[in-house]
Amino acid sequence: GAVVSQHPSRVICKSGTSVKIECRSLDFQATTMFWYRQFPKKSLMLMATSNEGSKATYEQGVEKDKFLINHASLTLSTLTVTSAHPEDSSFYICSASGGTGDETQYFGPGTRLLVL
Amino acid sequence: SQQGEEDPQALSIQEGENATMNCSYKTSINNLQWYRQNSGRGLVHLILIRSNEREKHSGRLRVTLDTSKKSSSLLITASRAADTASYFCATLRRGYSTLTFGKGTMLLVSP
Numbered sequence: 001g002a003v004v005s006q007h008p009s010r011v012i013c014k015s016g017t018s019v020k021i022e023c024r025s026l027d028f029q030a031t032t033m034f035w036y037r038q039f040p041k042k043s044l045m046l047m048a049t050s051n052e053g054s055k056a057t058y059e060q061g062v063e064k065d066k067f068l069i070n071h072a073s074l075t076l077s078t079l080t081v082t083s084a085h086p087e088d089s090s091f092y093i094c095s096a097s098g099g100t101g102d103e104t105q106y107f108g109p110g111t112r113l114l115v116l
Numbered sequence: 117s118q119q120g121e122e123d124p125q126a127l128s129i130q131e132g133e134n135a136t137m138n139c140s141y142k143t144s145i146n147n148l149q150w151y152r153q154n155s156g157r158g159l160v161h162l163i164l165i166r167s168n169e170r171e172k173h174s175g176r177l178r179v180t181l182d183t184s185k186k187s188s189s190l191l192i193t194a195s196r197a198a199d200t201a202s203y204f205c206a207t208l209r210r211g212y213s214t215l216t217f218g219k220g221t222m223l224l225v226s227p
Contacts, residue, residue, distance in 0.1 A: 006158075034214065043204065043219045044159070093158055104149065105215060107158035 003027050004096050006108035013084055014116055021079045021111045023094030029074035030096035034105060035067070038091045050077055084115040121218050122205055128224045135192040137221040139205035140185075146208045148181055148188050149215065153202045162190075162203075195225045 003026040013019050023033060032051050036044040050056040050071035058064050066088075068080040077096075081088050091112050095105035122139050129135055139148070147166045151159040165172045165181045165188065172179045178191040192199055202222050206215040 004158075032213070041222075044217045046214055046216075049214055091156070095159070104161055104164055105159075106161065107151075109158040110156070112156070 002098070002106040004030075004094065004106045004108040006094055006111050008111060009109060010112045010114075012114045012116065015085050016083055019081045019084055019113060021081075021092055021094070021113075023077045023079070023096070023108050025075045025096040025098075025106070028096075028098045028106075030077075030098060031074065032097045033071055033077035034095045034097070035069060035077075035079050036093045036095070038093060038110075040091075044093065047079075081113065084113070086115045089113055089115045122203070122221045124221060125219070126222045126224070128226065129195055131195060131197055131225055131227050133195055133225075135195050135199070135223055135225070137190045137203050137205075137223070139188045139190070139218055141188075141205075141207045141218075142186060143207075144210045145183075146210055148179075149206045149208070150177075150179060150188075150190050151204045151206060151217075153204065153220070155201075159204065192223075195223075197225050197227050199223060200225045 005024045007022045034049050035047045037047050038044050046059050047062045048056045048058045048069050050069050052071050052074050056069035071077040091110050093110040095107040097105050147164050149164045150162040153159045163174050163179050165179050176193045181188045202220045204217050204220045206217045
């Protein structure tokens, strides 16, 4: 149980285009979903936290208009990187929590974004 | 303040040996969790230890928590080549609902 999927797994796009990444909890209802960014050989940096039906809470330094997050249902959250630039190239990972109280997060496999 | 500093940054051992990774943190926590990440993949939850627990076991994994020293250790016994991965500790601080991850330890287990 507790499977989280992400789509796409890899995406290459041109500078200036927008990219949407989907995160789905397949076998549980995710009351909260998290979006992280990870640079090579680095730790995970939390970008934002989203609860179903409400606006995402962004971490300091993360541009809300740049990284649009939508948590439309208890099983789906999307991250849209708008007007992507090469510096947005990174590994984006989502996770989901079912609200068990212990805040265990179940992670998706990640999406590697390369902006040319 | 930065939470979850692991050491060593990298560890290289032979199959069958034990691997010990440490994690230190700075603020009061509700729990501490260890995750594993294979190269280019997502994270897999390994084990969670609550602030009122001192030791926990799961298969070949043993986690200890010393809240007085604000530190935790992850021991992998009888390591296998398949244990090669990066290991991260993450803390759930009191009053927060988000995890803070450390920088991770890269473990290489050679056959």
